[in-house]
Amino acid sequence: MHAPFSLLDAENTLASPVPLPSGxxxxxxxxxxxxxxxxxxxxxxxxxxxxxxxxxxxxxxxxxxxxxxxxxxxxxxxxxxxxxxxxxxxxxxxxxxxxxxxxxxxxxxxxxxxxxxxxxxxxxxxxxxxxxxxxxxxxxxxxxxxxxxxxPSAIASVRGVSSAAIRVRELIRQVAGTELPVLLLGEAGSGKELAAQAIHQASARCRSPMVAVNMATAGQLQAESDLFGAGTGAFAQAGDGVVFLDKVGFAPPVVQAMLRRVLQTGEYRPSGARLKEAARARLIGASDHDLHDGSFNQALLRRLEALVVHLPPLxxxxxxxxxxxxxxxxxxxxxxxxxxxxxxxxxxxxxxxxxxxxxxxxxxxxxxxxxxxxxxxxxxxxxxAPGAASRPARTRPAKLGPQAVLDALEANGWLIRNAALALGVSRPSMYKLMEAHPAIRQVGQIAPAEIDAALATHGGDAGRCAAALKTPSEALRRYLRARATGKAS
Missing domain, CATH: 2.60.200.20 (Tumour Suppressor Smad4)
Incomplete structure (x- = not known):
């Protein structure tokens, strides 16, 4: 009858914002x-x-x-x-x-x-x-x-008719035309790897491979081998293509420092080798959490943030x-x-x-x-869809008082996503509610001695420590992991 809008159309026209006042x-x-x-x-x-x-x-x-x-x-x-x-x-x-x-x-x-x-x-x-x-x-x-x-758009992997989907496709085409590092930000399941593939396929590097490495599944030695192994590491396999670092925030601190040097000098030393090699691949990182909390190598972050694409939640x-x-x-x-x-x-x-x-x-x-x-x-x-029957109705953040925010975090182990779901608000709204709350702190605002005292009191239990310190448990765990393996240079 009536053909729907196909995201496989060959035209590459970019969307144009409506030229009217904001809001x-x-x-x-x-x-x-x-x-x-x-x-x-x-x-x-x-x-x-x-x-x-x-x-x-x-x-x-x-x-x-x-x-x-x-x-x-x-x-x-x-x-x-x-x-x-x-x-x-x-x-x-x-x-x-x-x-x-x-x-x-x-x-x-x-x-x-x-x-x-x-x-x-x-x-x-x-x-x-x-x-x-x-x-x-x-x-x-x-x-x-x-x-x-x-x-219309040729980017088949980002499906949708919303302004948000159009905007992401527009950004992908713009980013694909550059050689700069890219950071993809979005919640788990929002399509970050598909976006990375779309950037690669729309770029001049499309004839070379894209090699993906999940930084959340490997310790320091394995991560070094996965990235910098002689002949077998991601940089060696990608050649002139793309190295995609999924969950880049979980990269061990030493590996973060090595990646920073790759972006700074364009070279790396393969594991066990004496001579350096040129790193020709483009770097695309992805994260589903905030990398500005102090636990991630900020020098690396500044280089990864040359181009940023936000993937909206569904x-x-x-x-x-x-x-x-x-x-x-x-x-x-x-x-x-x-x-x-x-x-x-x-x-x-x-x-x-x-x-x-x-x-x-x-x-x-x-x-x-x-x-x-x-x-x-x-x-x-x-x-x-487990949990669907008990999900709360959507709530206006302005209607939530400070105590409701604290209660949700306490009841959900200070996990931001779970607390947001319990309150019926989006995760970005939850971050804003936390930033405005006088009792909630970012882990970077807490003195190391206070963190050590809380760990001693709670037997090293990071979840209970986060509740005592009133700070998100994910950020605290990343901080403790980074501290245990030595801070990145």
Missing amino acids: RAAQMLALTILWHPERERIGEQFIAPRAPNNVADIAVNRFAPLFGALAGERAPLDHRRIARDSLRLRRHRDDGVSLLLPQSRMRVELNGAMLAAPETRCTPEQVDAGLVIGLGGVVLLCVHWMDRLPQ RARRCDIGVLALHFMQAWSARTGSAPELPAAFMSQLCNYDWPGNVRQLGSVVQRAMSAAQAGQAPDFDAL
Whole structure:
């Protein structure tokens, strides 16, 4: 029927930000099809035209508005279970959005809950998170902001129709045209290695190999061998290609110092060798945690930060969930030769979940659901996504008091991600809440003698020590590991 936006298009056009004032006033209200019985419709969009003072109504019914992909043919939702009478979306001057129910018996859901009141008002922050609207039990839409118009791209590994996905593809193409080191930042499962591969494939080095090394799985000697082994290390194997350092924050301090010298001098000494060799490969590092807490070699960090690409978490681009889920369904079908259907109710749960494991977790859940459906079983979302049944509702950080932040950290072993999930906020929001909290400290702000005293009191237990010092346990563990092996030069 209507071809969806393909990320395999050969055009390399970069997206252009909308040249308007900053903030939400510069953003366009958009509707993206998350789920439709005709799968080719998934990912099609309607972007509302601007109106004076940003106050506008969008009528959503069987015949309007018209959805499409880029400049292609546009069509309405056109399903018999969607009423002719309109659900109205009203954007207010403060950028909140109201949902006004139609005069019909059509079932309308908001974020998985059925609406009964004639009007439901959503705050600007709720729109920021993406509103999931269910129509007639068959179609799912996401209401969200766009700060740029859709653009084609040749970068197939970064799928999505959101402004965030467009922005990442734009950055990848820009970064690929340089020879500088790159640092990829993003939560676990957000696609950092795929982004590294995309940078490599779009660069002049694409004919040479990319060699990946996971720095979290090796001690000092193994890491040295993996990177600098004579003839077998990553730099030797990559040649003129790329060395990708996954979880670079876990590199042993001595190895961090060696990497700094590689970037500074362009040379390295292979393990056991007397003579130095030229390091011709480009370096791309990736991390899912803050490298500015003092435990990482700051001289190396300054060189890695020549170019930085932030990979957004999936919850920050909710309108992409349908496109991504469809990709994983198609991959499963191509591998198995079968194409079972997933219920719309399951897809609603899928689109309303916040995905702490990001795209990687989404892919696993979708493929397990396809396997269950193929076996004739109804997929159980709560069983497929552990913890989904007990997840909290999304919360505005401004509504959280200092005690709630402390209680969440205490209850979750001072692990930032787990505390953020418990509070129902994003990890960036959690960092801001912690920075504003008078009792929470960064490990670099704590005197070594105080850390030693806490370790002695708690028998060397880093988790209990972190709670006593009121500092994140991940950062404390990195500090202790770095101190135990000797600080990098």
